[in-house]
Amino acid sequence: MTGRSLSDRRDAMEGRRSETGFDHNLYRLFPTHRPRPEGELEELERIWENPKGWGLLTVVNNNYVGFFYVATAFLFFLLAGILALGMRIQLAAPLQEFLPQDTYNQFFTMHGTVMMFLFAVPMVEAIGIMLLPQMLAARDLPFPRLSAYAFWAYFVGGLSFFASLFVGLAPDGGWFMYPPLTSIAYSPGINTDFWLLGIGFIEISAIAGAIEIIVGVLRTRAPGMTLDRMPMFAWAMLVFAVMIVIAFPSVILGTLLLELERAFNWPFFDPTRGGDPLLWQHLFWFFGHPEVYIIFLPAAGLMSMMVATIARTRLIGYRLNVLALVATGFISFGVWAHHMFATGMPRLSTGYFSAASMAVSLPAGIQVFCWIATLAAGKIRWSTPALFVVGSVTIFVMGGLTGVMLGMVPFDWQAHDSYFVVAHLHYVLLGGMVFPMFAAFYYWNGMTSRNALSERLGKWVFWLMFTGLHVTFLPMHLTGMMGMPRRVYTYLPDRGLDILNLVSTIGAFIIAAGVLLFLIDLARKFRFTTSDDAGNVYGGGTLEWLPTGMYSTRSIPVVRDREPLWHDKDLCDDVAAGRYFLPNSATGLRETIITSPINAEPQYLQLMPGPSPYPVAAAVFTASFFLSLTVQAYAFAVFSGVVALLCVLRWLWETDRPIQQDTADIGAGIMVPIAVTGPSGHGWWALNVLMIVLGMIVFMGMFSYLYLYGIHPEVWIAPPALPQTLGIFALLASAFVCAWLSRRVLGGKRADEFPGQTPWLSAALGAGLLVAALYWDWTGWNGAGLAPDASGQGATVFALLAFQGCTAAIAAIMALYLGFRSGRGLLSGPANVTLDVVTRFIGYTALQGLAITVLVRLFPGG
Numbered sequence: 041m042t043g044r045s046l047s048d049r050r051d052a053m054e055g056r057r058s059e060t061g062f063d064h065n066l067y068r069l070f071p072t073h074r075p076r077p078e079g080e081l082e083e084l085e086r087i088w089e090n091p092k093g094w095g096l097l098t099v100v101n102n103n104y105v106g107f108f109y110v111a112t113a114f115l116f117f118l119l120a121g122i123l124a125l126g127m128r129i130q131l132a133a134p135l136q137e138f139l140p141q142d143t144y145n146q147f148f149t150m151h152g153t154v155m156m157f158l159f160a161v162p163m164v165e166a167i168g169i170m171l172l173p174q175m176l177a178a179r180d181l182p183f184p185r186l187s188a189y190a191f192w193a194y195f196v197g198g199l200s201f202f203a204s205l206f207v208g209l210a211p212d213g214g215w216f217m218y219p220p221l222t223s224i225a226y227s228p229g230i231n232t233d234f235w236l237l238g239i240g241f242i243e244i245s246a247i248a249g250a251i252e253i254i255v256g257v258l259r260t261r262a263p264g265m266t267l268d269r270m271p272m273f274a275w276a277m278l279v280f281a282v283m284i285v286i287a288f289p290s291v292i293l294g295t296l297l298l299e300l301e302r303a304f305n306w307p308f309f310d311p312t313r314g315g316d317p318l319l320w321q322h323l324f325w326f327f328g329h330p331e332v333y334i335i336f337l338p339a340a341g342l343m344s345m346m347v348a349t350i351a352r353t354r355l356i357g358y359r360l361n362v363l364a365l366v367a368t369g370f371i372s373f374g375v376w377a378h379h380m381f382a383t384g385m386p387r388l389s390t391g392y393f394s395a396a397s398m399a400v401s402l403p404a405g406i407q408v409f410c411w412i413a414t415l416a417a418g419k420i421r422w423s424t425p426a427l428f429v430v431g432s433v434t435i436f437v438m439g440g441l442t443g444v445m446l447g448m449v450p451f452d453w454q455a456h457d458s459y460f461v462v463a464h465l466h467y468v469l470l471g472g473m474v475f476p477m478f479a480a481f482y483y484w485n486g487m488t489s490r491n492a493l494s495e496r497l498g499k500w501v502f503w504l505m506f507t508g509l510h511v512t513f514l515p516m517h518l519t520g521m522m523g524m525p526r527r528v529y530t531y532l533p534d535r536g537l538d539i540l541n542l543v544s545t546i547g548a549f550i551i552a553a554g555v556l557l558f559l560i561d562l563a564r565k566f567r568f569t570t571s572d573d574a575g576n577v578y579g580g581g582t583l584e585w586l587p588t589g590m591y592s593t594r595s596i597p598v599v600r601d602r603e604p605l606w607h608d609k610d611l612c613d614d615v616a617a618g619r620y621f622l623p624n625s626a627t628g629l630r631e632t633i634i635t636s637p638i639n640a641e642p643q644y645l646q647l648m649p650g651p652s653p654y655p656v657a658a659a660v661f662t663a664s665f666f667l668s669l670t671v672q673a674y675a676f677a678v679f680s681g682v683v684a685l686l687c688v689l690r691w692l693w694e695t696d697r698p699i700q701q702d703t704a705d706i707g708a709g710i711m712v713p714i715a716v717t718g719p720s721g722h723g724w725w726a727l728n729v730l731m732i733v734l735g736m737i738v739f740m741g742m743f744s745y746l747y748l749y750g751i752h753p754e755v756w757i758a759p760p761a762l763p764q765t766l767g768i769f770a771l772l773a774s775a776f777v778c779a780w781l782s783r784r785v786l787g788g789k790r791a792d793e794f795p796g797q798t799p800w801l802s803a804a805l806g807a808g809l810l811v812a813a814l815y816w817d818w819t820g821w822n823g824a825g826l827a828p829d830a831s832g833q834g835a836t837v838f839a840l841l842a843f844q845g846c847t848a849a850i851a852a853i854m855a856l857y858l859g860f861r862s863g864r865g866l867l868s869g870p871a872n873v874t875l876d877v878v879t880r881f882i883g884y885t886a887l888q889g890l891a892i893t894v895l896v897r898l899f900p901g902g
């Protein structure tokens with residue numbers, strides 16, 4: 041009890057300024073010793089209950105979606121691992137014929153692609169969706185249907201993508217798909233298209249998850265959980281999601297451009313017509329290097345939390361660790377060209393990228409030292425997660441050291457594309473992500489399973505995997521130094537490579553034995569549950585170990601410490617007795633408290649959507665849209681696209697519901713509003729993140745335009761005349777004004793104060809102006825004599841215009857949707873999220889069009 045009041049006093053002494061006018065003294069009301077009304081818990085359970093059987097397809101709750109997500113990602117880990125075993129059998133001895141050359145090419149491409157895109161990123165995102173709500177003591181993430189959509193899109197898209205292997209149509213150009221090898225001249229089949237459309241689509245699902253995680257971490261934390269008290273994993277997931285939002289648009293754009301080149305002959309990467317194959321490498325690695333940290337940072341967050349529990353002490357250097365996370369994320373965007381040292385870049389660039397690559401090892405080193413210091417300061421309990429954590433630190437450090445070697449240009453020239461690189465990246469990725477993941481499986485298993493996993497078998501699993509890893513990958517450093525190139529299906533005998541390769545193959549099977557043992561234990565012990573789970577086996581101190589059900593925690597506690605369970609021994613009992621916020625449902629619907637982003641002060645109550653068949657239907661038809669494009673069934677693609685769109689509209693129609701009451705009591709008589717618009721609304725945050733994603737795609741498109749201009753200025757032609765440029769500006773500016781008008785002037789009033797149709801008519805006018813501007817712009821460029829397949833200029837200009845066209849089409853559909861809601865009388869009052877979102881998006885589209893117009897008309901060269 042003294043601990044609690046001390047920390048209260050600290051809050052008061054710090055005089056923390058409120059972001060929102062919330063009175064921090066209200067926190068003193070908790071825990072209230074309230075009697076527990078009959079049937080309260082039963083009501084909460086009924087509200088959060090999920091359909092059974094086939095109804096599970098419609099479940100949107102994070103306990104289920106997160107679990108499905110983790111299970112699917114792990115399935116892809118196993119599948120890609122089996123491909124690796126196939127390759128190791130082929131390489132066990134020289135000149136074998138186990139896998140023919142073509143199949144081998146498909147195997148290594150699929151192994152890399154599946155591990156990076158279908159296992160690693162989805163796995164960390166899945167762990168985030170599963171753990172974050174409980175860790176933050178939110179009832180669920182803010183957009184449960186978006187999580188469900190992201191999962192099903194990934195599930196259907198990923199499995200169909202993998203199936204291309206069984207019909208011999210799997211991509212075979214390596215996981216980074218360099219043109220010209222992957223352009224139509226050298227890869228004529230549809231194998232490459234499977235990769236381009238499949239991966240582009242799965243990235244969209246990853247971005248959907250990232251939006252969910254950013255808004256979830258910033259807006260649904262338990263009251264009192266300031267940024268400084270946030271669990272390390274939540275910090276890591278925040279940096280992770282921001283990195284996805286900035287990095288993934290680059291590869292989405294790259295795949296779009298390469299697909300446009302393959303399908304319509306637009307020469308982005310063709311040097312004979314003003315394109316450049318190195319543009320692909322820039323677009324790919326601007327995503328591809330941060331990708332490494334996108335995978336590693338969440339795992340590092342998990343490590344930081346497990347290290348504290350294992351050492352039974354608080355993490356040493358919490359703030360330093362947070363800084364290191366942010367710094368790693370930041371620096372990792374400035375190092376991408378170290379994958380391109382061998383392309384003959386200018387000396388100055390290689391020097392810069394070499395130095396930056398070394399710099400990124402500093403924050404990673406800080407994290408490692410924080411973990412070592414914590415382990416040294418505490419008293420380690422040698423459980424299975426502890427073994428995996430310590431093992432992963434040693435492996436990761438070894439991979440980091442060879443990374444510094446490869447960061448040095450002269451060394452990279454020697455080792456480039458050899459097995460040395462293969463050894464390096466497997467040490468980093470296995471130590472940085474796979475081992476922490478296994479540690480996390482053991483550590484958090486108690487949250488979703490009735491029984492704990494076996495500690496005795498777990499130690500065997502660890503030692504098999506740890507030994508197997510070194511036996512497999514240590515010899516590869518040597519084979520690489522001896523000149524064995526990666527991605528070649530065989531090698532000649534008597535070059536000193538035979539024994540080393542055989543050893544690597546044996547090692548791969550030792551790792552497989554470890555994974556197999558893990559699967560056996562899983563089959564024996566794992567039983568999925570959302571209520572009577574095995575619990576806090578290792579004694580963690582964070583909120584996910586409160587007693588939980590489908591509704592997450594029974595009541596939402598006030599957080600006064602980084603490890604609230606260690607700080608307040610009564611917390612579990614108080615929460616279970618409903619002595620904190622939201623002991624019951626305040627409105628009779630699914631809901632969670634939205635708090636302010638920095639100090640986590642309660643702001644309003646968000647009503648949450650329940651189970652629905654529309655997210656899964658939308659995901660299936662989106663997947664079918666992309667797959668039909670791949671196999672060139674264009675009519676079916678259009679059909680699927682339209683159905684997917686209708687499903688999304690229907691799902692949105694249900695979630696933006698009219699609100700019956702204005703405020704609600706979230707516990708101890710504290711009243712908060714139920715819906716808000718503008719900067720404090722969670723929908724506003726999600727929309728802004730979406731606009732950053734679109735903006736990044738356009739930004740990278742502009743980069744491509746300038747890059748090609750810099751390389752081939754001689755093919756550039758002059759733009760349409762000035763009056764036309766000014767006309768486009770005028771149209772876009774009017775669209776912006778329409779959007780602004782409909783929200784600020786008209787939407788600010790109550791429904792009865794203006795003629796009902798005005799705001800949506802003005803929004804529709806804005807959207808119409810956007811489409812008109814685009815049409816005029818397009819024909820103007822045609823009139824100036826520029827064709828998309830003529831040159832790098834034509835290709836990039838029309839790609840930017842096409843993207844503007846898609847954005848304008850979405851804006852137009854949104855304006856129509858707004859019209860429908862207005863017609864049904866659902867557009868009432870200033871607190872209307874639909875009006876807010878639609879007009880904001882129209883304004884964004886106008887600005888995007890302005891930016892594109894300025895660039896392509898003012899930098900024409902000629």
Ligand SMILES: [Cu+2]
Pocket residue numbers: 328329332375376378379
């Ligand atoms: Cu890199």
